[in-house]
Amino acid sequence: MARFNSRNNSSIWFSDGCVFLGGVLAAVFVVWGFSSFIAAFPTKNPNSQSVTTKLESLKRPDSALICAACTHGADLRHDCPEKTFYDDPEMGYTLSKPMNNWDNKRKEWLLRHPPFIPGAETRILIVTGSQPGPCQNPIGDHLLLRFFKNKVDYCRIHGYNIFYNNVLFHKKMDTYWSKYPMVKAAMMAHPEAEWIWWIDSDAMFTDMDFKLPLHRYNNHNLIVHGWRRLVEEGKSSMALNAGVFLIRNCQWSLDFMDKWASMGPQSPDYKKWGQIQKKLFKDKNFLESDDQVGLAYLISEEKAKWGNKIYLETEYEFSGYWKNLVDTYENITERYSEVERGEKRLRKRHAEMVRESYSEMREKYVKKSWRRPFITHFTGCQPCNGNHNPKYSGDDCWNGMEKALNFADNQVLRNYGYVHPNLLDSSVSPIPFDYPA
Numbered sequence: 001m002a003r004f005n006s007r008n009n010s011s012i013w014f015s016d017g018c019v020f021l022g023g024v025l026a027a028v029f030v031v032w033g034f035s036s037f038i039a040a041f042p043t044k045n046p047n048s049q050s051v052t053t054k055l056e057s058l059k060r061p062d063s064a065l066i067c068a069a070c071t072h073g074a075d076l077r078h079d080c081p082e083k084t085f086y087d088d089p090e091m092g093y094t095l096s097k098p099m100n101n102w103d104n105k106r107k108e109w110l111l112r113h114p115p116f117i118p119g120a121e122t123r124i125l126i127v128t129g130s131q132p133g134p135c136q137n138p139i140g141d142h143l144l145l146r147f148f149k150n151k152v153d154y155c156r157i158h159g160y161n162i163f164y165n166n167v168l169f170h171k172k173m174d175t176y177w178s179k180y181p182m183v184k185a186a187m188m189a190h191p192e193a194e195w196i197w198w199i200d201s202d203a204m205f206t207d208m209d210f211k212l213p214l215h216r217y218n219n220h221n222l223i224v225h226g227w228r229r230l231v232e233e234g235k236s237s238m239a240l241n242a243g244v245f246l247i248r249n250c251q252w253s254l255d256f257m258d259k260w261a262s263m264g265p266q267s268p269d270y271k272k273w274g275q276i277q278k279k280l281f282k283d284k285n286f287l288e289s290d291d292q293v294g295l296a297y298l299i300s301e302e303k304a305k306w307g308n309k310i311y312l313e314t315e316y317e318f319s320g321y322w323k324n325l326v327d328t329y330e331n332i333t334e335r336y337s338e339v340e341r342g343e344k345r346l347r348k349r350h351a352e353m354v355r356e357s358y359s360e361m362r363e364k365y366v367k368k369s370w371r372r373p374f375i376t377h378f379t380g381c382q383p384c385n386g387n388h389n390p391k392y393s394g395d396d397c398w399n400g401m402e403k404a405l406n407f408a409d410n411q412v413l414r415n416y417g418y419v420h421p422n423l424l425d426s427s428v429s430p431i432p433f434d435y436p437a
């Protein structure tokens with residue numbers, strides 16, 4: 001699913017031998033070194049000197065590391081023989097195994113695996129998952145499959161990797177707490193990824209073209225949808241959503257997750273945290289400590305320690321509330337069609353792999369007031385167990401999901417020559433040449 005441009009290109013470089021490769025890598029390091037080592041790893045680390053020294057040694061064509069890269073680096077079926085953090089018996093994937101000095105360990109791993117260096121500072125791994133057993137809702141598993149298909153489509157279009165997990169990594173950390181052990185394990189398993197993007201199983205992409213504005217997050221390590229003032233001053237835990245978050249693969253995030261998860265059901269302080277959360281956040285309507293209120297607590301009460309590194313996004317629907325969105329899809333479809341009727345280049349048929357260039361071209365015509373919502377999140381609908389929040393009718397939830405899934409699917413099927421003419425109907429029609437002129 002992932003597209004590593006470096007891999008395609010490097011197969012050409014590698015056949016030309018070490019010296020040329022050394023030059024190419026040196027060039028890559030200069031560009032990458034400045035932008036990423038400074039911007040992407042904001043924590044000051046006393047050991048950064050050793051990494052810089054290694055970086056220097058890598059530029060020398062006689063370096064043993066370069067030769068290791070020549071023989072194995074481009075071939076993903078080979079690992080580098082030198083020791084990395086994986087060889088440390090103390091290193092573990094569970095939340096209970098502390099990890100120190102992760103930023104340097106990650107950097108060193110990257111230095112030993114140069115094919116992953118180009119693009120490292122923006123590389124994203126999507127992590128999502130669902131419960132270990134079958135869904136109680138008779139259509140639950142079908143819905144989850146379609147929600148997953150939607151994420152796979154998005155990943156294929158943008159060249160991201162995805163990890164779907166459906167086992168509990170910690171017996172006591174179930175439901176909304178289950179994601180933290182998964183995110184930690186994903187960080188350990190993917191040192192090549194700068195960001196881990198958790199997306200709940202009931203959230204989906206409804207703009208297949210929009211990409212995260214990562215440049216905005218250079219000084220932040222955790223991005224969630226929400227309104228800072230409502231969280232900090234209004235003590236509202238509904239003013240943010242912890243079901244979709246982007247977290248930097250760095251030491252700060254590991255420390256933050258330790259803190260965050262210390263409010264979870266595996267912790268001796270679970271009960272105490274439930275009381276603290278309930279007392280402070282009046283909109284919390286149950287006693288058990290939960291991760292969303294936990295996050296709101298850390299943003300508002302431990303602002304200097306954690307809150308300042310957390311970005312609350314409101315500029316676009318990073319986790320859009322479905323109730324406000326599902327009735328807008330038809331009109332939005334019409335607006336996008338109008339744009340395409342007015343610009344022949346946007347109607348040009350093209351391969352899915354070159355789709356991003358058309359998305360960029362369309363961007364200047366799209367207005368914020370009617371742009372497709374990036375993510376539609378069916379909060380409270382519970383597609384798998386079917387126990388939706390009583391304030392919604394089940395039909396609202398199921399029809400809303402059907403519409404959203406077909407709305408997103410239309411954006412994908414366009415490249416395959418088909419369209420769902422009716423968003424409430426999964427059947428499709430072939431699209432004619434020059435559609436939608």
Ligand SMILES: *[C@@H]1O[C@H](CO)[C@@H](O)[C@H](O)[C@H]1NC(C)=O
Pocket residue numbers: 327328331
């Ligand atoms: C969609 O557009 C129609 C016609 O312009 C308008 O009457 C309707 O209110 C719009 N629906 C929504 C949900 O915005």
